[in-house]
Amino acid sequence: MKREQLHAPKGVSEYVPPRSASFEWIRDHLIAPAKAAGYQLMELPVFEDTNLFSRGVGESTDVVSKEMYTFEDRGGRSITLRPEGTAGVMRAVIEHSLDRGQLPVKVFYSGAFFRAERPQAGRYRQFYQVGVESIGLDDPAIDAEIIALADTAFKNIGLKKYRLEITSLGDAQSRAAHKVDLVKFLKSLDLDEATQSRAEINPLRLFDDKREEVRSKMAAAPLLMDYLSAASRENFAQVCSYLDALGITYTLNPRMVRGLDYYTGTTFEFIHDDLGAQSGIGGGGRYDGLMETLGGADLSGIGFGLGVDRILLAAEAEGVLLENQFASDLFIIPLGQIAKERALSLAQDLRQDGFKVEIAFGDRALKGAMKAADKSGSAFAVVLGETELSSGSIELKRMKDGELSSVKISELGKALSAHA
RNA sequence: GUGGGCGUAGCUCAGCUGGUAGAGCACUCGGUUGUGGUCCGAGAUGUCGCGGGUUCGAGCCCCGUCGCUCACCCCA
Structure with missing residues (x-):
């Protein structure tokens, strides 16, 4: 079905x-x-x-x-x-x-x-x-x-x-005084029904109507700014001067x-x-x-x-969002069961140290895994296989230029911060 | 709520005056043994939004419907 x-x-x-x-x-x-x-x-x-x-x-x-x-x-x-x-x-x-x-x-x-x-x-x-x-x-x-x-x-x-x-x-007083004049002004205008009823609900709303015919009619409307009480005016002037001081335009x-x-x-x-x-x-x-x-x-x-x-x-x-802003630091490609086990704990340790670390899962061919590392945008990649497990050192690959450097597995964290 | 545009593979789209589908990108695998981005080859993927109608036959025509999108309105 x-x-x-x-x-x-x-x-x-x-x-x-x-x-x-x-x-x-x-x-x-x-x-x-x-x-x-x-x-x-x-x-x-x-x-x-x-x-x-x-x-x-x-x-x-x-x-x-x-x-x-x-x-x-x-x-x-x-x-x-x-x-x-x-x-x-x-x-x-x-x-x-x-x-x-x-x-x-x-x-x-x-x-x-x-x-x-x-x-x-x-x-x-x-x-x-x-x-x-x-x-x-x-x-x-x-x-x-x-x-x-x-x-x-x-x-x-x-x-x-x-x-x-x-x-x-x-x-409140400023708004009340203004409203009287605004309503009087709106009554003198020839507005369509929908607009008229909008004006009744809240006369202020007509000020942001996008239609040209309404805008031109509203050009002569009384502005609330001109009805501000002395206290309101003073208060607003203060706000503006603080903004000026902050350099905010x-x-x-x-x-x-x-x-x-x-x-x-x-x-x-x-x-x-x-x-x-x-x-x-x-x-x-x-x-x-x-x-x-x-x-x-x-x-x-x-x-x-x-x-x-x-x-x-x-x-x-x-265009202010950087492309690789969120990419990982390291991509680990394990080869085989034992390497996978080691990769899991290695990744965990490095993450504890604050690095973003991913692992290539699912036994794909090395080429495919490398491709995945590339796609991930990760800054570095390492291949972890038998050779590395026995020697204790690993080739750290910088993805942007392919440069390889040999480092001890135990010092991967240090190397990552040094080469970044 | 009102009006315009559009609905074809995951994405961007092509599809001649109606004869039951294609490209690019992406994806998977490969180009001999453990290192990506280029190149080459192979492969997988679609109830052509949905329903109905016209027709011998519809992705292309008609009607309806749903969805997306843009604008009005409104607002973040």
Whole structure:
């Protein structure tokens, strides 16, 4: 009986060798700067109570209103696969009273997120994000540090063709004042039905409409930037001057819109130029009311989410991933049973010393095994047979030029570091 | 959710106005005895996405369906 070929669900991103090594490398580099700055891991569930997102992210967002994977579990509870990370982090911070300790609470996370969207280049139904959050203190210096964490990660990866856009969404009064004028302005516009209803849900959304006819109409729209209260303005100026001091280049984009409702104050986005329509590789901002909304103390926080899938795409587009970055140091080719036994323990010893060591398995002809060593990209190869076992010395072959050097088997480790 | 493009070996693709499949790369083995990358030879691999229709006959035509892809929307 023939079985149907099984496929991964539509639109998920998955990584298998050899590309999985690049994925892992990118993800680790995204996390590293946060770790170096004292941020600690949050390992949270991928599914949560649906209310967490409808309350936290906002009912008016597309993410909540039409992109969530929501289902009922066996106990009749409404469960949702996490579409973003911040809400879950806040829930956990409140639940474990982390905010009762020293502030800010500094955490990072890494994992899969889910959104039921139509897949496209750089947009997946299951995707990966690395996020960082600093909760409990409203200090412009933290805003700058958070932004710098992402920027440093991109620089360390070797990305060049990305840019940072920032703006301030101000405080509640700033936004309220602006909204009145914006709504008035939008009413004067002749918009199609779909756009009109979008405007009703969240008038700010019209600022990032890509259609030319909408963009030209929006050119004269009142900007939130111009409605900032004195305090908000001062706060944002501080953030900018810290960024200047850090040597981080950015452009002000007063028309920037984020898709999650909880953002306030400093808000930013990293955009990559080689990516097509889904060009945002990361974004975030401050969220003043989120924690209180979720039943916690009235504390402010700031954080970001970085799209690992998209950043991998960007790194590949820029060609910054080195080909043999992940290859082994040594490839051992044993000849015969006894040699195989010795190869196993030799490999184990060398691995203990920190070398990446592979063994040629399955009795292939020497030529074939050598070919496998070549394909593996390993820096060195050795053939371990009767001669070597009895003499105790072995020919260490440097693969890039074929140069052979005779070394004692017991000193292979030394030789590897010396010849590298 | 809306619209465009595409679905032929693991990958990239070719396949003339319909006559039941090919190339390159990759893979395996070999070119005499224990050393890869070049070269030469041999070999393995496809329900031509799936279902139906037209036809003596369909990978090529028609319908449907699924999938992939790009854009809108949305966002990481």
